[in-house]
Amino acid sequence: MSTEREARLQQQLEAADKRLQVLMHGISHDLRAPLRAIDGFAARLSRQLQANDDPAAIESLARISATSARMAGLMDGLLELARAGSVELRPMPVDVSLLADWCAAELQDADPGREAVIEVQQGLEVIGDERLLKTLLAQLLRNAWRFSATRPRVQIDVSGTRDGNGLALVVRDHGIGFEMTYAEKMLEPFQRLHGSDDGAGDGIGLAIADTIVSRHGGHIRAESVPGEGATFHVRLQDLPMPEAR
Structure with a gap:
């Protein structure tokens, strides 16, 4: 690619980012x-x-x-989705297990009346953006928590393995599950596979998770059996560390 073409592409990306920032400002102020x-x-x-x-x-x-209140929640979700796709990445070694434990504690503090067992495998690590990975885990665990609303107990397992230059992460719940026919659509914004009575949220959380995973060079794959829970397989690639100055 020529230097002139690279410069033109960079200008286009900067212009698109500026438009996104203007939109985010409008959502956060003018619409609120x-x-x-x-x-x-x-x-x-x-x-x-x-x-x-x-x-x-x-x-x-x-x-x-x-x-x-629901509209305000939708705007918060859209802002989070925009930030997930545009914020500057800050790669560092990340303790994914610690972040998962943190997110689990937040869920239990917010809903202390629910009986819950959240098992997190220790020692899960990856090189990535810690803030975004915290958001990723929060969205995945919140999704599992919501769709366990009709169960007498919330049960979530977080496990994974290091292979090559990345982390294969698995988040499994024992909630109501979903039909595999709709598995691909659930990662798109505003796609809901269940009604609010079953725990459906704003339809943006998994789109945020998918955006964060994509920025870490990976992908999400979901599998489920209705009535038996759902499993999300997340592949995260190590981001290149910045060169020391």
Whole structure:
């Protein structure tokens, strides 16, 4: 590739990144302001209404508040997806087991009433971006936790092996599982294989995970039997370490 072509490609990439940053700024500021206003007005009206007033109006205001909260969550997910694909990588040796334990503790702290057993194999390591890998594990474990909502106990296993210049990571749960017909679609944004009653989220988490894995030169493969849980096989390549100055 000629130097001139490389320079032109670099300019195009920088322009695309700038447009993405503008979009992210718009989502975080311009769209949040009217959403906060809607939620604020709904809360004010709800306080003004008495229990003996129109029950239908009270219920409608509750739905407005719930919908605005869901919209805020979607915007957070979109921002996280954009960051995952554009943030500068900072390669370093990463203790993946430690990150998985951290994410497991966060899930259990957020939902202390759930009985949960999360087994993490120790000694899993890879050279990668620690912040992104933390996000990857958080998304995978949160996904497993959600789809175990109908089970009496959450059971998740995290294991892996080093081979060559990377890590083969496996996250297995014992939740409701899914039909393999839809396995490829589940990594696309806003694709949900189940309803909210079964634990479905905003449909962005696995797209974030897939983006992070791709930036680490790898891929995700999912397999499942409905009613018996799901297993995510994640391949992570070691990122090249920056040269010492």
